[in-house]
Amino acid sequence: MKIFINKRIPEAGMQLLKDANLEIFIPEHENLSHEEWLSYCKSNDAILSVGGEFKFDKDFFNECPNIKAIALYSVGFDHVDIQEASARKIPVGNTPDVLSRATSDVAFLLMQSVARRASYNFEKVKSGNWGDFDPLHALGQELYGKTLGIFGLGRIGYEMAKKSKAAFDMDIIYHNRHRNEEAEKNLGAQYVSFDELIEQSDVLSIHANFKTEQKDLFNASVFDRMKKNAIFINTARGGFHQQKDLYDALSGHKIWGAGLDVTNPEPIFKDDPILELSNVCVLPHIGSATEEARNGMAKLAAENLIAFSKGKKMPACVNLEIYS
Numbered sequence: 551m552k553i554f555i556n557k558r559i560p561e562a563g564m565q566l567l568k569d570a571n572l573e574i575f576i577p578e579h580e581n582l583s584h585e586e587w588l589s590y591c592k593s594n595d596a597i598l599s600v601g602g603e604f605k606f607d608k609d610f611f612n613e614c615p616n617i618k619a620i621a622l623y624s625v626g627f628d629h630v631d632i633q634e635a636s637a638r639k640i641p642v643g644n645t646p647d648v649l650s651r652a653t654s655d656v657a658f659l660l661m662q663s664v665a666r667r668a669s670y671n672f673e674k675v676k677s678g679n680w681g682d683f684d685p686l687h688a689l690g691q692e693l694y695g696k697t698l699g700i701f702g703l704g705r706i707g708y709e710m711a712k713k714s715k716a717a718f719d720m721d722i723i724y725h726n727r728h729r730n731e732e733a734e735k736n737l738g739a740q741y742v743s744f745d746e747l748i749e750q751s752d753v754l755s756i757h758a759n760f761k762t763e764q765k766d767l768f769n770a771s772v773f774d775r776m777k778k779n780a781i782f783i784n785t786a787r788g789g790f791h792q793q794k795d796l797y798d799a800l801s802g803h804k805i806w807g808a809g810l811d812v813t814n815p816e817p818i819f820k821d822d823p824i825l826e827l828s829n830v831c832v833l834p835h836i837g838s839a840t841e842e843a844r845n846g847m848a849k850l851a852a853e854n855l856i857a858f859s860k861g862k863k864m865p866a867c868v869n870l871e872i873y874s
């Protein structure tokens with residue numbers, strides 16, 4: 551089985567693939583054009599796919615009939631048409647669990663950074679404008695006992711809720727497709743409607759899997775209904791928020807601030823006005839960027855392909871229905 555890997559991944563995963571004697575192809579340069587991407591997909595049997603810039607849509611599957619398995623180097627699979635893959639019996643593996651701590655750490659970091667106005671203060675210091683001590687200037691807000699609203703309480707959301715409860719004794723409310731009994735039992739999390747979530751949260755943090763129909767779900771009408779002191783955190787997918795509406799809400803001080811590890815579009819343009827705002831903290835999609843998480847992702851992606859090569863079920867498969 552010939553595997554195409556579009557970008558180098560940590561050695562922990564490469565070693566597993568080599569030990570399993572799988573043939574690996576990695577292009578010499580990493581910023582592939584769409585044509586190069588397609589030509590490599592056509593000449594290999596499986597792909598270990600890093601990043602979300604190339605879509606696995608119907609056209610892809612029609613053009614690359616050789617691809618028999620897809621191992622994503624991500625937990626998110628919004629760039630894959632799962633129905634199409636399943637119709638062709640192509641297993642799609644992802645990397646859940648191993649990045650939950652790292653990604654929720656970034657949400658937690660952003661929550662505190664925004665609450666304590668880290669970007670604003672950091673810029674002041676960098677520009678040589680430390681300033682005199684002023685009892686009234688650059689005051690942040692404390693998170694103790696505040697309400698954290700989680701949109702999508704799965705593995706990452708649970709870790710975020712756990713940390714916030716332990717550190718700041720925050721009250722956890724959540725909105726999700728399913729009730730999360732573990733979070734209700736262990737963290738006292740309370741299930742609420744979407745409207746209640748946006749109206750009651752002091753911090754609103756998104757941790758759901760993104761679906762196309764959720765594009766711009768967090769838009770002007772949502773920001774208008776949030777508390778004036780609310781902090782909006784998105785570490786999931788930029789598509790969830792309408793960035794112009796978020797800009798208006800932030801510049802008009804309709805909400806306190808926002809922490810983004812994902813943007814819309816992504817990457818964000820240097821001249822995007824949102825970067826000018828002092829109540830925003832933007833990171834370049836580094837949620838899973840720890841050695842531990844990336845090693846775990848590399849190993850799990852490799853294990854998914856190794857299992858496939860042996861005719862076994864992928865250990866982390868998004869479309870398990872293909873095995874029934």
Ligand code: 8YV
Nearest residue numbers: 600601602623624625626838
């Ligand atoms: C990945 C992510 O690093 O797992 C995800 O869904 O967003 C990140 O952890 C990124 O998608 C690169 O593949």
